[in-house]
Amino acid sequence: MSVNKEIKRITTHVIQAMKNRSEKITMLTAYDFSMARILDEAGVDVLLVGDSASNVMAGHETTLPITLDQMIYHASSVVRAVKRALVVVDLPFGSYQGNSKIALESTIRIMKESGAHAVKLEGGAEVEESIKRILSAGVPVMGHLGLTPQSIYKFGTYTVRAKKEAEAQKLMSDAKLLQELGCFSMVLEKIPAELGKKVSESLDIPTIGIGGGPDCDGQVLVTHDMLGITKDFKPRFLRRYLELFDTIKETTQQYINDVKSLDFPNDKEQY
Numbered sequence: 001m002s003v004n005k006e007i008k009r010i011t012t013h014v015i016q017a018m019k020n021r022s023e024k025i026t027m028l029t030a031y032d033f034s035m036a037r038i039l040d041e042a043g044v045d046v047l048l049v050g051d052s053a054s055n056v057m058a059g060h061e062t063t064l065p066i067t068l069d070q071m072i073y074h075a076s077s078v079v080r081a082v083k084r085a086l087v088v089v090d091l092p093f094g095s096y097q098g099n100s101k102i103a104l105e106s107t108i109r110i111m112k113e114s115g116a117h118a119v120k121l122e123g124g125a126e127v128e129e130s131i132k133r134i135l136s137a138g139v140p141v142m143g144h145l146g147l148t149p150q151s152i153y154k155f156g157t158y159t160v161r162a163k164k165e166a167e168a169q170k171l172m173s174d175a176k177l178l179q180e181l182g183c184f185s186m187v188l189e190k191i192p193a194e195l196g197k198k199v200s201e202s203l204d205i206p207t208i209g210i211g212g213g214p215d216c217d218g219q220v221l222v223t224h225d226m227l228g229i230t231k232d233f234k235p236r237f238l239r240r241y242l243e244l245f246d247t248i249k250e251t252t253q254q255y256i257n258d259v260k261s262l263d264f265p266n267d268k269e270q271y
């Protein structure tokens with residue numbers, strides 16, 4: 001199925017309607033104006049200004065160092081490019097875990113200063129009060145369960161989550177809680193496909209998987225991974241549609257050769 005051109009602007013209601021009619025939801029990350037413009041014109045439903053910007057854009061090992069100011073900078077660049085997609089912004093580590101008042105203050109800054117449409121945060125019962133307070137201010141919230149990269153030092157590894165029954169049950173109960181609280185959707189990251197199916201079928205709101213199996217209501221990938229710009233990140237769930245790292249490197253070498261050999265600029269490429 002191709003892009004639904006009838007839809008002029010994706011809202012949280014449109015996302016819900018997609019689940020209701022079993023149409024898969026597409027989400028990709030974006031951190032800057034130029035890439036967001038391409039992805040939006042291509043017709044992706046949701047653009048996530050992920051805190052993966054910490055890894056992809058800034059070269060940090062984890063998502064923890066990125067700040068609220070930096071997320072707002074990325075988000076406002078993305079919002080300026082977008083005509084159709086729903087723009088969701090990650091609340092970065094430290095901007096919502098402290099207490100619900102901090103969570104609301106961070107959210108208000110994101111919404112006011114970037115013009116984004118919704119926020120995403122990681123966790124279940126632990127962040128219940130923050131979710132309630134953000135929702136009470138009228139801001140849509142996307143949850144994030146399974147592998148939650150902001151807790152990497154608690155878990156110690158980026159391996160598949162909720163393989164054991166107790167963890168799977170906790171994930172299911174957190175998913176139901178997020179729905180009850182009023183989240184409009186949630187990411188399910190790196191969990192067994194069977195659990196992704198079970199959670200997705202148990203909920204009315206849409207799930208968006210990244211390594212969550214084919215039965216999630218939508219799929220998300222980090223754009224730089226999907227395009228092969230990141231170099232050595234090749235988890236099983238990732239499909240690399242291009243190897244842009246190599247293409248860009250070879251093209252740059254071509255440019256260097258052209259300048260050094262006096263081929264560029266030629267007669268037509270000057271005033």
Ligand code: KIV
Pocket residue numbers: 029048049050051052053090187210220222
């Ligand atoms: O930050 C991010 O890119 C994410 C996706 C992996 C879902 O949270």
